[in-house]
Amino acid sequence: MSSFHLPDMSCGHCVAAITEALKAADPEVRLEFQREARTVQVQSRLDDARLAALLSEAGYPPAAG
Template identity: 60%
Template sequence: MYRFNLPDMSCGHCVAAITEALKEADALAGVQIDLATKTAQVDSTLPRDRLAAALAEAGYPPAPDAGAA
């Protein structure tokens, strides 16, 4: 499981866009998003950098200090 800090996430629309981007990268991924802490936990078999790239492409680049959960 990966944990991403997403400082640009600020509303429900952001949550939907982030979820969609992660599901496009890996349709089977388990995605849990906490808007209050601006974090996403992703259970996926894809490499972390691929998921981070999908987030960045959607306009929500993860903070550099994000780590594995």
């Protein structure tokens, strides 16, 4: 499972947009959101670099570190 800090994620719309973007690339992706902490745990067949790219393309670039 991969973890990403998404500083721009703040609401349910953000969660929906992220879910849609990642499910389009991996229909079996599993996501666990912590909106208050602005993090998402991702279980996917895709590697971290591809997941980070998809998050960025959706408008939610992961924070470095």
